[in-house]
Amino acid sequence: MLKTTVVVIGGGATGVGILRDLSMRGVDAILVERDDLGYWTSSRFHGLLHSGGRYAVKDKEAAKECIQENTILRRIGRHCVEATESLFVRAPEDSEEFEQEWVKSCGECGISAIPISMDEAFKLEPNLSRKLLSAYRCPGAAIDGFRLLWQTVASANKYGGKAMTYKEVTAIETENGTVVGVKIRDKWTGVEDKIACDFVISAAGSFAGEVAHMAGLTVNVKPSKGTLIAFNHRICNRVVHRLHKSSDADIFVPHGSITILGTTSIDSAPDDTSTETAEVKAMLEIGKITFEEIYDYRILRVFAGTRPLYSADPNAKGRSASRGFVALDHAHDGIKHFMSVCGGKFTTYRLMAEKVCNIVCEQLGVNEKCHTAEENLVDDPSPELMNRAKAVFPSYGAELASSRLGNEKLERVIKHIETDPEMKELVCECENVTLAEIDEIAAEPTSHTVSDVRRRTRLGMGTCQGTFCAYRSVGAINKENMPWAKDSVDLLKDFLETRWKGIRPVLWGNMLRDIELTRAIYDAALNLSGVEDIK
Amino acid sequence: MKKCDILIIGNGVAGLFAACVAADRGKKVQILSYGAGTLTIGGGIIDVLGYDDQGKFVSDPLKGMESMSPEHPYAKTGPKIAKEAIDSFLKITEAEGYPYLGSADKNMWLPTAMGNFKPTCLVPRTMDASALFKAKNILVVGFDTMKDFYAEMATRNLRERFGADKSVEEFVVKLNFEYGRDLRDISAMDVARWLETDEGHQAFVAQVKSHVKADTAIVLPPVLGLEPNYEVLDSLQKELGCPLVEMSSLPPAVTGTRLNKMLHSYAKKHGVQIIEKARVVGSEIVDGKCLAVITEGFDRQRKFYADQFILATGGVYGGGITTQIGTMTEPIFNISIKVPEVQTDWSYKQLFADKKQIFAQYGVKVDENLTPVAADGSKPASNVKVAGRSLAGYDFCYEKSGNGVALITAYKAAAAFCGEA
Numbered sequence: 020m021l022k023t024t025v026v027v028i029g030g031g032a033t034g035v036g037i038l039r040d041l042s043m044r045g046v047d048a049i050l051v052e053r054d055d056l057g058y059w060t061s062s063r064f065h066g067l068l069h070s071g072g073r074y075a076v077k078d079k080e081a082a083k084e085c086i087q088e089n090t091i092l093r094r095i096g097r098h099c100v101e102a103t104e105s106l107f108v109r110a111p112e113d114s115e116e117f118e119q120e121w122v123k124s125c126g127e128c129g130i131s132a133i134p135i136s137m138d139e140a141f142k143l144e145p146n147l148s149r150k151l152l153s154a155y156r157c158p159g160a161a162i163d164g165f166r167l168l169w170q171t172v173a174s175a176n177k178y179g180g181k182a183m184t185y186k187e188v189t190a191i192e193t194e195n196g197t198v199v200g201v202k203i204r205d206k207w208t209g210v211e212d213k214i215a216c217d218f219v220i221s222a223a224g225s226f227a228g229e230v231a232h233m234a235g236l237t238v239n240v241k242p243s244k245g246t247l248i249a250f251n252h253r254i255c256n257r258v259v260h261r262l263h264k265s266s267d268a269d270i271f272v273p274h275g276s277i278t279i280l281g282t283t284s285i286d287s288a289p290d291d292t293s294t295e296t297a298e299v300k301a302m303l304e305i306g307k308i309t310f311e312e313i314y315d316y317r318i319l320r321v322f323a324g325t326r327p328l329y330s331a332d333p334n335a336k337g338r339s340a341s342r343g344f345v346a347l348d349h350a351h352d353g354i355k356h357f358m359s360v361c362g363g364k365f366t367t368y369r370l371m372a373e374k375v376c377n378i379v380c381e382q383l384g385v386n387e388k389c390h391t392a393e394e395n396l397v398d399d400p401s402p403e404l405m406n407r408a409k410a411v412f413p414s415y416g417a418e419l420a421s422s423r424l425g426n427e428k429l430e431r432v433i434k435h436i437e438t439d440p441e442m443k444e445l446v447c448e449c450e451n452v453t454l455a456e457i458d459e460i461a462a463e464p465t466s467h468t469v470s471d472v473r474r475r476t477r478l479g480m481g482t483c484q485g486t487f488c489a490y491r492s493v494g495a496i497n498k499e500n501m502p503w504a505k506d507s508v509d510l511l512k513d514f515l516e517t518r519w520k521g522i523r524p525v526l527w528g529n530m531l532r533d534i535e536l537t538r539a540i541y542d543a544a545l546n547l548s549g550v551e552d553i554k
Numbered sequence: 555m556k557k558c559d560i561l562i563i564g565n566g567v568a569g570l571f572a573a574c575v576a577a578d579r580g581k582k583v584q585i586l587s588y589g590a591g592t593l594t595i596g597g598g599i600i601d602v603l604g605y606d607d608q609g610k611f612v613s614d615p616l617k618g619m620e621s622m623s624p625e626h627p628y629a630k631t632g633p634k635i636a637k638e639a640i641d642s643f644l645k646i647t648e649a650e651g652y653p654y655l656g657s658a659d660k661n662m663w664l665p666t667a668m669g670n671f672k673p674t675c676l677v678p679r680t681m682d683a684s685a686l687f688k689a690k691n692i693l694v695v696g697f698d699t700m701k702d703f704y705a706e707m708a709t710r711n712l713r714e715r716f717g718a719d720k721s722v723e724e725f726v727v728k729l730n731f732e733y734g735r736d737l738r739d740i741s742a743m744d745v746a747r748w749l750e751t752d753e754g755h756q757a758f759v760a761q762v763k764s765h766v767k768a769d770t771a772i773v774l775p776p777v778l779g780l781e782p783n784y785e786v787l788d789s790l791q792k793e794l795g796c797p798l799v800e801m802s803s804l805p806p807a808v809t810g811t812r813l814n815k816m817l818h819s820y821a822k823k824h825g826v827q828i829i830e831k832a833r834v835v836g837s838e839i840v841d842g843k844c845l846a847v848i849t850e851g852f853d854r855q856r857k858f859y860a861d862q863f864i865l866a867t868g869g870v871y872g873g874g875i876t877t878q879i880g881t882m883t884e885p886i887f888n889i890s891i892k893v894p895e896v897q898t899d900w901s902y903k904q905l906f907a908d909k910k911q912i913f914a915q916y917g918v919k920v921d922e923n924l925t926p927v928a929a930d931g932s933k934p935a936s937n938v939k940v941a942g943r944s945l946a947g948y949d950f951c952y953e954k955s956g957n958g959v960a961l962i963t964a965y966k967a968a969a970a971f972c973g974e975a
Contacts, residue, residue, distance in 0.1 A: 296897035300879060314878075441698060445739075487702070490667070490804060494704030507668060507707050512906060519905035526897050526913060527877045535871035536595070538905070538914070542951035544597055544802050546672035548906040549604065549954065551715075552611035553663050553671060553687075 021214040023049045023181075025379065026201050027222055028188050028230055030054075031061040032164070032365050033344075034222035035171040035182065036372030036391075042180030043394070044380060044387035049214055050172075050182040051203055055471050057168040060224050061365060062474070063292060063324020065247060065272040065281045067258060068092060069366040070105055070159040072132060073265055075124035076117065081343060081364070082128040088367045089158060091392045092167075095369075098397060098422035099167040103273060105159025105258035106144060107132065108151045110308045113263035118153060121262060125157070132157050144255045148311045159258040161272050164365065165474050166423065170396040173425055184465050186212075191219055191234040197355040198234075207467055207503075218379060221359040224327040225289035231359055236352050238359045242289045242325035245282035246298045248525075251317040251482050254278040254310055261309060268302035271309065276449070276482060277319060280306050287325055294321045296524045317529040319484055320521030329361035346375050356382065397425045404430060411436040411443055416451030423476060424456065432459050446495050447488040449481020454495050461496050467503050469496065469514045479514065484522070486537050489514050490545075508547060515541060558584045558827070560971055561860035563834050563847060563886065564874065566591040567957050568942030569866035570817035572964035574646055577824035579972040585821070586832040586849060586858060591814070592872045592943075596956065597776070597802055598809030599681060600654070602640070603628070604661060604673035604954025609908060615675055615958070616659045625915075625947035627959050630922050631966045633658075636958075639965030640676065647678075650816045652782040654678055663687075665773050667703055667803040669694075669711025673954055674802070678809060680778045680787045685797035689771035692722045695762060696775070699729050700740045702804045703775040712773075725765045727758060745777040746808045749786050759793045766796050776800040776808040782816035832858075834867070834886050837935070844935040847886060862937045862971045865926070866964060869917060869943035884918050884926070884944060891916055891946070892929045910949035917946035924967050939967035 025041055027034045030052025041048040052058075071085030093100050109118050125132040132155040140154035141147055172182045185206040192200045192213075200215040221230040221238075231238035253273050261269035272279045283298055299321055306313045329345045344363030349355075358379065363371045373389040380387065400408070400421050408417040411433055421429050435455040436442045442455035460466060460475045469492055472478055478492055479485035485492075493511045496504040504510060515537065522530050541547045560576045562569045565587035573583045603615040612618035616633040623629065628636065640658035647654040656662060656676040663671040664683050677683075686692060692712060696705025709724040716722060729748070731740055748754035766772070778800055779786035790798055800809065821828065832849045838857065839845070846857040865886065867874030875891070876883050882891040893916055894900060900913040919927045924939040941964040943950070950956035 296879070444699075487804070490702060491704075494707045497704070497707045497710065507711060508670065511668075516905055523901055523903070523905075524898055526900050527879050531877050531913065532871050534905070535869065535914075538911070538951040539596060539871070539956075540804055542906065543601070543954060543956055544672070544804065545666045545668050546670060546802075546954070547668075548609075548908060548952070549672065550609065550611065551663070551671050552673075 020212065021049065023047045023214060023216050024383065025218045025220060026051060026214050026216045027220050028201070029222035029224060029226070030056040030168070030182060030184060031059060031222065031224050032168060032368035033224065033360055033363055033371055035168050035175070036368040037220055037222055037360070037375055038180045038182060039171050039175040040372040040376040040389055040391050041379070042175040042178035043390045044376065044385060045178070046380065046383065046385055048180050050180070051186040051188055051201070051214070052182065052184045053187040053206065055184050055465070055474060056172065056182065057165045057474065060324040060327065061168060062164040063247070063322055064164065064245070064365060065270055065279050066161055066164055066274055067270060067272045067366075068100055068160040068162040069364065070157040071128055071130045072105070072107055072121070072125060072157045072159065073260060075128050075130060076121050077265070078343070079124065079128055082124070082130060084367045084370055085364070086128060086130045086158070088370050089160070091369060092162070092366070093160065095392065095395045096162070096167055096170065097395070099163045099170060101161040101274065103159070103161050103257045105157045105260060106140065106255075107155045107157055107260045107262040108140065108147065108309065109153045109262040110148070110151055112308060113261060117264060118262055122155075130157060144257060144259065146254055146310050146312065147259070148309060151309070153262070155262070159260070161258065161274050162365070163274070167396075169475065170425065174394070174396045185467060188230065188233065191357065193234065193354055196353055198357045218356040218383060219358070220375065220379065221357075225325040227327060227359050227361050229289070231349075234349070234354055234357060236349055236354065238347060238361065239330055240289070240361055241328045241330050242287050242291075243328050244285045244287035244291055244323050244325050246294045246302065246321060246323045247279050247281040248299060248302060248321050249319040250278045250280065251319045252278060254316060259309060268305035269309070271306070284326075289325055291325065292323045294323050294524045299525055318525045319482065320518070321524050322521050327361055344371050346378060348378065400426050400429060404433070407433050407437070412453065413445065413451055416453070419451050420453070420456060424459070428459055432456050435459070446491045447476075447478045447481065449483050449488075450477040452476045452478045457492065457495050461501055461504065469493065469510050470517055472496065479518070484533070485514060485518050486533060486540070489541070511541065511547060557859040557861070558582045559860065560862045560864065560968070561586065561847065561858055562864045562866055564591070564866035564868060564872075564942070565828065566593050566866060566868055566872060566942060566960065567813070567817070568960035568964040569864070570814075570821055571643065571961050572864050572866060572941055572968040573821045573826040574817065574824065575642060575965050575968035576972055577821060577826045581972060583826045584858065584860070585826060585828045586834055586847070587828055587830050588833040592868060593810045593814040594807055595805040596810050597807045598678060598811070598813035599664065599674045599802060600643070600656075600676035600957045600961065601673075601950070601954040602636070602658060602675035602958030605952065607910065609952070611661075611673060613661055614659045615661060623947070627945045627948055627963050630920060630924060631962050635966050636962045639962040642965060643961050644676070646820050647816065650782060650820050652678060652784070652812065652816050655682055665712070665799065665801045667708060667775060667801050669708035670715070672802055675958060678812065679784055680776070680798070680800045681809070682797070683799050685771045686773060686799050689769055689797070690720060691767050691770040692716070692720055693765055693770050693772045694722065694724045694774070695772050696724070696726045697729050697740070697745055697777070698726050699731065700742065700745055700775070703742070708773070708801070723765070725762060727761050741806055742775050742777050742803065742808050743780065743806050743811070746780045749777055750779045750781065755786070755789065758790065763794055766794050770796045772796060772798045773801055774798065775803045780808060780811055782812040782819070837887050839887070839935050842933065842935060843937050844887070863935070863939070864964070864967050864971070865918070865938060865940045865944060866942045867944055872943060874944040875917060882916055887926060887934050887938065889918055889926055889928050889934060891918065910952045914949035914951060915947055918944050919946045923970060924963060939970065941967045
């Protein structure tokens with residue numbers, strides 16, 4: 020049995036933010052996540068660090084929070100942020116009155132919105148539709164969800180905070196109306212354990228209702244599914260928003276060599292991450308207003324996540340429900356020291372954590388103030404370390420590896436390559452992932468599948484979407500010392516099927532060509548699915 | 555513009571073989587080619603029919619063809635034509651000094667880069683896996699800086715499969731190439747080129763020889779030379795005193811390159827004219843007959859006239875079929891292919907679904923003479939025949955029938971245009 024002060028349920032942005040905040044205030048905390056960190060909503064979004072511009076008209080409070088947190092995250096999480104800035108563009112379909120109101124609101128919220136001529140806009144973003152009418156530069160940015168989560172946990176670790184993945188909470192235990200612990204089960208081994216604690220915070224996002232149910236309570240989460248399209252092109256260098264009342268498919272976010280378009284809003288089950296061709300078609304039609312050539316861009320994959328919208332009113336739906344968050348103290352429902360956190364935005368994950376931890380600390384009698392905005396998530400690598408990195412990674416890969424790995428692991432990976440130059444091999448050319456990096460991450464106790472390694476390293480997430488590196492990554496992982504990576508055929512199938520899920524709804528054009536190549540390699544040449552019947 | 559007898563669009567296995575067959579029969583043949591074709595991506599082995607519709611292994615492909623669904627290309631050709639086609643292909647390989655092994659009525663098992671096995675029908679002598687099953691010891695040979703082959707994985711899977719029956723060991727050859735080694739950027743093509751040199755040959759023998767015990771067979775990725783001959787194989791086997799077997803592996807395909815070179819060589823020797831960079835964009839059809847196909851280059855459109863045409867442009871991957879949301883088209887003769895409107899109806903939920911993938915079977919429908927049939931049942935051009943991957947009705951990956959369908963339909967199309975049934 021483990022013992023701690025606070026158990027945080029859920030390894031999304033909210034949960035890791037709370038873990039870091041508590042740890043920095045000196046409160047013992049353990050985070051438990053049923054899957055991998057960021058497996059659900061915290062990676063299934065645009066990867067957008069809001070400037071607040073999107074909320075300026077409708078919700079000034081949210082807009083102000085966004086710009087404040089945007090400024091903080093650019094500083095403390097700079098290795099996760101691609102500071103692209105954003106462009107708000109108005110199309111002929113969009114209201115001019117709204118534009119005026121928006122400009123005024125941005126001013127009131129302290130969001131810089133610099134008007135530029137369309138000539139300049141087209142110079143900055145040559146792919147923009149020539150029909151667009153006005154453009155403003157705002158301080159939005161792209162952010163890597165997986166990385167932010169792992170780095171937030173790394174920061175919490177420094178203060179004693181622990182995160183455990185693949186641990187499902189099976190019961191919340193109470194005595195005399197007060198929480199005393201949780202029961203957990205390991206997804207891979209099935210081994211059950213207990214964590215005794217004084218406080219439980221459920222940050223289970225769309226699953227908050229299910230977690231509350233374990234304690235016999237009701238929490239009204241209305242999961243709302245958003246579909247996203249990843250294109251195999253850097254369509255724009257900046258985040259591009261439509262300047263209108265927030266709607267579907269009106270945000271493009273560039274990430275490295277790809278661009279993500281989102282999103283939609285459909286009531287759904289919490290674990291529904293399916294996507295339909297019809298949604299993609301509708302999104303492309305809308306996206307065409309911003310980028311006219313949109314049908315010519317190859318789609319890498321489509322994916323979906325669910326927003327954990329909270330609604331006290333069980334009839335509230337979709338986009339109109341508040342994007343703000345609520346912290347429900349279940350003392351009001353008869354269980355003390357149990358809290359559910361619902362809703363919220365990725366951009367403001369730190370602030371949410373701060374507010375929640377203020378309440379929790381008060382109840383625990385802890386007086387320490389929040390320090391999370393003051394300290395960087397990870398230290399910058401020293402110039403000496405970066406020089407060593409540049410000597411062993413391909414030119415573009417040094418920065419990538421450094422921001423993915425953090426200093427400690429980066430140094431180990433560099434050393435590995437320095438002593439064994441063959442570890443320099445690029446397993447994933449699209450994302451510049453070396454064999455040494457895969458070796459390092461695959462050996463971590465948190466790695467159980469190729470997908471776990473993929474989320475940490477971006478292996479197979481680039482333009483070839485794993486066609487070539489599927490074989491390579493399995494070949495690299497399938498080693499004697501890697502107990503979870505024994506069955507190479509199964510590993511390969513898992514990897515390819517996971518990828519297929521995102522391609523199936525967009526099986527036309529180059530996406531279909533790529534799948535034909537994948538099948539030619541893995542089924543025709545390597546006979547992944549055929550039975551052997553050798554006499 | 556001079557008119558030829560038979561104009562073939564496409565220079566993959568189907569196009570090249572159709573050209574060879576027609577040229578053999580005295581026809582004046584032209585090939586319009588655009589790009590390298592998928593031959594250098596796929597391998598040089600000839601899968602004819604490895605699995606039936608239920609996924610059951612087919613030991614005799616000719617026999618297996620008797621129970622094909624009527625939509626399948628083999629249902630249009632039948633086993634007799636198939637046998638003639640395969641025999642004719644084998645004759646070409648002999649004439650070119652690169653004879654293939656196997657026959658149309660028997661499948662064999664070939665090791666793959668995973669360390670498992672796949673069924674196939676005809677292989678070059680560099681892939682004669684019977685040696686592997688006979689030998690007591692297997693030595694898996696990899697190359698330290700070569701991309702896309704992991705000797706350790708192949709060794710482990712082979713060891714697991716053979717258990718106590720055989721000893722399976724691994725040996726990794728050090729390449730010491732001056733270039734590319736840091737990023738493991740050396741491909742099987744580079745190694746194949748190296749093994750064709752004296753230096754490469756000697757280095758390989760020097761490193762491997764001491765690891766060859768009595769009764770050993772060596773398996774390695776396809777690297778035994780880029781030319782369609784057995785010089786590298788024979789000399790290495792002689793010096794090492796044991797058989798060498800190439801595996802079925804990932805692109806780039808060394809064995810496909812050899813097959814490509816061999817077919818080109820034969821076609822050219824027999825007077826086939828190959829016109830490169832000729833991207834065919836359309837056709838001129840009058841009274842249900844094709845007069846010419848139209849190519850588009852940097853400067854202008856050109857027309858190529860012929861009496862008869864063979865469409866061997868490949869499938870979706872090769873560019874012979876184009877798709878958009880909810881539509882699929884053969885662009886040269888503008889044949890629209892019937893597909894479901896909703897994209898998710900094109901496929902099963904699993905990519906490897908233990909049955910033929912739905913989209914894999916989409917393609918140009920043909921009658922029993924391989925003449926294209928449009929969605930409304932009409933025949934756009936009576937003097938056109940279709941061969942290879944653009945055909946509807948089969949899944950080459952699931953069935954393991956890729957180059958077999960290409961050869962057999964190409965043979966039937968060409969032979970029919972030469973007046974044979």
